[in-house]
Amino acid sequence: MAVSFPKCPSSPLPPLQTSNRACSLPLSAPFQVGDSSKWALLEATKRCHLSVSATNGGSAVAPVEPSKKVQDSGTKTTPTDHSTKVENGFRPTVFSSNEFQDLKTGPDDSGRESTVSITVVGASGDLAKKKIFPALFALYYEGFLPKHFTIFGYARSKMTDVELREMVSRTLNCRIDQRENCDAKMEEFLKRCFYHSGQYDSEAHFVELDKKLKQHEGSRISNRLYYLSIPPNIFLDVVKCTSLAASSENGWTRVIVEKPFGRDAESSAALTRGLKQYLHEDQIFRIDHYLGKELVENLSVLRFSNLVFEPLWSRQYIRNVQIIFSEDFGTEGRGGYFDSYGIIRDIMQNHLLQIVALFAMETPTSLEAEDIRNEKVKVLRSMKTLEIDDVVIGQYKSHTRGGVAYPGYTDDKTVPNDSLTPTFAAAALFINNARWDGVPFLMKAGKALHTKRAEIRVQFRHVPGNLYKKCFGTDLDRATNELVIRVQPDEAIYLKINNKIPGLGMRLDRSNLNLHYAARYSKEIPCAYERLLLDAIEGERRLFIRSDELDAAWALFTPLLKELEEKRIAPELYPYGSRGPVGAHYLAAKYNVRWGDLGAEH
Numbered sequence: 001m002a003v004s005f006p007k008c009p010s011s012p013l014p015p016l017q018t019s020n021r022a023c024s025l026p027l028s029a030p031f032q033v034g035d036s037s038k039w040a041l042l043e044a045t046k047r048c049h050l051s052v053s054a055t056n057g058g059s060a061v062a063p064v065e066p067s068k069k070v071q072d073s074g075t076k077t078t079p080t081d082h083s084t085k086v087e088n089g090f091r092p093t094v095f096s097s098n099e100f101q102d103l104k105t106g107p108d109d110s111g112r113e114s115t116v117s118i119t120v121v122g123a124s125g126d127l128a129k130k131k132i133f134p135a136l137f138a139l140y141y142e143g144f145l146p147k148h149f150t151i152f153g154y155a156r157s158k159m160t161d162v163e164l165r166e167m168v169s170r171t172l173n174c175r176i177d178q179r180e181n182c183d184a185k186m187e188e189f190l191k192r193c194f195y196h197s198g199q200y201d202s203e204a205h206f207v208e209l210d211k212k213l214k215q216h217e218g219s220r221i222s223n224r225l226y227y228l229s230i231p232p233n234i235f236l237d238v239v240k241c242t243s244l245a246a247s248s249e250n251g252w253t254r255v256i257v258e259k260p261f262g263r264d265a266e267s268s269a270a271l272t273r274g275l276k277q278y279l280h281e282d283q284i285f286r287i288d289h290y291l292g293k294e295l296v297e298n299l300s301v302l303r304f305s306n307l308v309f310e311p312l313w314s315r316q317y318i319r320n321v322q323i324i325f326s327e328d329f330g331t332e333g334r335g336g337y338f339d340s341y342g343i344i345r346d347i348m349q350n351h352l353l354q355i356v357a358l359f360a361m362e363t364p365t366s367l368e369a370e371d372i373r374n375e376k377v378k379v380l381r382s383m384k385t386l387e388i389d390d391v392v393i394g395q396y397k398s399h400t401r402g403g404v405a406y407p408g409y410t411d412d413k414t415v416p417n418d419s420l421t422p423t424f425a426a427a428a429l430f431i432n433n434a435r436w437d438g439v440p441f442l443m444k445a446g447k448a449l450h451t452k453r454a455e456i457r458v459q460f461r462h463v464p465g466n467l468y469k470k471c472f473g474t475d476l477d478r479a480t481n482e483l484v485i486r487v488q489p490d491e492a493i494y495l496k497i498n499n500k501i502p503g504l505g506m507r508l509d510r511s512n513l514n515l516h517y518a519a520r521y522s523k524e525i526p527c528a529y530e531r532l533l534l535d536a537i538e539g540e541r542r543l544f545i546r547s548d549e550l551d552a553a554w555a556l557f558t559p560l561l562k563e564l565e566e567k568r569i570a571p572e573l574y575p576y577g578s579r580g581p582v583g584a585h586y587l588a589a590k591y592n593v594r595w596g597d598l599g600a601e602h
């Protein structure tokens with residue numbers, strides 16, 4: 001006879017707060033939660049932060065930091081920098097007292113007005129079209145660009161303003177969750193976009209750009225941001241020309257530099273020296289767009305604001321950490337660039353290593369950029385230089401599936417037939433400090449694999465003297481907890497736990513405590529470039545790479561890269577669309593690790 005137990009009385013949980021906004025509000029913020037305007041949100045956020053750190057009624061003017069323009073070799077001027085000083089890592093404040101305001105709100109009533117000119121150098125290129133202009137539009141749409149801003153495209157291609165606008169308009173779209181006034185907003189945005197054609201090494205052409213910028217800036221304080229979306233061999237030409245001929249005379253000048261930052265320790269150091277001939281370190285914004293991804297930024301929040309994680313975050317409880325990047329397409333269209341870099345330089349030395357640094361750092365003194373970067377650099381400097389025995393490399397080969405032929409890497413016309421450039425790599429890294437001694441940090445990155453995904457997997461140790469050992473069979477590894485931070489796609493954080501299957505017997509299964517972003521948050525997640533562009537405009541350096549971090553990162557990888565190239569080590573071939581070379585499993589097994597992304601259900 002079936003026995004039924006009385007049901008637990010249902011006790012409704014209090015409703016969850018569904019808005020990010022609620023979290024950032026100070027108790028005393030005079031902000032109406034019902035107010036849907038983006039600007040209201042930004043204003044509220046400002047108040048929130050100001051309520052923590054300042055008591056001047058919300059009109060804080062950032063502390064002045066000198067702008068370090070070099071007029072000519074050796075002569076530095078120090079005009080006022082009206083940049084935002086970010087309070088303890090939050091995005092709170094304004095350029096000057098009246099600049100950062102919604103177009104709808106009209107002019108502010110105090111201080112001299114200022115303006116921001118954003119020049120995309122290499123505007124005719126792939127990255128500019130795919131990411132930069134759309135990100136700028138998204139910022140504009142959301143009301144995050146300052147009242148007075150102008151966008152310039154600069155490249156050698158001949159184009160009129162109208163043609164640039166046509167080109168840009170083809171790539172713009174509005175957020176899925178906010179289509180209101182989309183076309184009108186696009187029109188308004190495009191009217192603020194202009195183009196100047198010129199050579200990258202011609203000071204005269206940058207003087208012409210300077211004149212055009214001045215026309216737009218008028219008598220306002222001029223702040224200028226240059227985004228170098230060009231091949232690295234012309235970075236220095238452009239930096240020299242902008243610095244000598246087109247930097248701001250009374251505001252700040254900042255330069256966003258895209259990767260690759262060199263090919264090895266020496267070339268990277270040479271690039272840094274070159275940049276520093278014309279710019280100060282705090283004018284250089286080395287972008288690593290992975291740092292702008294929502295879940296990468298959230299790593300510190302997860303760790304430092306939840307008591308349940310931080311005490312476990314060490315060799316005592318963590319068995320291994322895996323950072324996995326895979327793409328389900330090859331180098332299509334970028335083979336020329338890729339062949340002289342390869343996957344280790346393209347993904348591991350920067351994106352994945354930055355994740356390791358953020359993951360493993362000690363608690364920073366504060367959320368200020370320098371405090372965080374100091375901790376990251378300590379991690380990088382504590383790491384063991386990579387050795388060839390701890391690395392597996394692969395290259396994809398052609399494969400036919402379902403009647404479709406997928407090309408191999410060397411089938412790309414821009415790639416030499418005998419190229420040994422790795423399109424896949426797996427590596428075991430170690431951090432020689434008290435917290436992480438002996439814990440393998442396994443990285444895996446590959447193109448033309450079976451899936452597109454980026455994730456961090458934290459595998460915890462076995463439960464000592466586990467009472468339920470018998471329920472797991474012989475494979476205790478399968479029973480350990482695993483925390484998965486899925487950076488993309490379909491952002492999620494989930495913790496694999498063992499759970500009793502409901503019923504009268506005692507059977508356990510693996511279940512997930514799952515924070516699935518799409519289900520939890522209704523707002524679309526901004527693209528990494530939006531966050532980073534906004535940070536650069538605001539002068540927030542937390543998510544950009546400092547030169548000593550870069551040096552430390554290259555020091556780890558350079559000997560390995562040299563050895564691979566000098567010895568012409570052949571990569572293991574893997575079929576397009578597969579899970580990559582089998583060697584990756586041997587590497588993991590060497591450290592008693594099983595990759596967490598195996599199997600259909602992971």
Ligand SMILES: NC(=O)C1=CN([C@@H]2O[C@H](COP(=O)(O)OP(=O)(O)OC[C@H]3O[C@@H](n4cnc5c(N)ncnc54)[C@H](OP(=O)(O)O)[C@@H]3O)[C@@H](O)[C@H]2O)C=CC1
Pocket residue numbers: 122123124125126127128155156157200228229230231232234258259260337
């Ligand atoms: N595309 C991407 O997804 C990513 C790119 N990056 C980095 O961003 C930067 C820009 O990338 P991307 O847009 O793909 O690059 P492109 O190859 O598209 O180059 C951008 C522009 O630079 C000019 N250019 C290209 N080659 C040369 C050359 N040899 N000499 C002078 N000018 C040249 C061209 O403009 P014109 O001829 O009109 O002057 C071109 O439109 C690079 O540093 C790249 O490594 C980083 C991450 C991702």
Ligand SMILES: O=C1O[C@H](COP(=O)(O)O)[C@@H](O)[C@H](O)[C@H]1O
Pocket residue numbers: 289327346347454
């Ligand atoms: O930096 C790079 O990143 C992209 C992958 O970026 P994602 O944001 O789409 O994950 C990669 O395709 C490219 O090779 C590399 O240069």
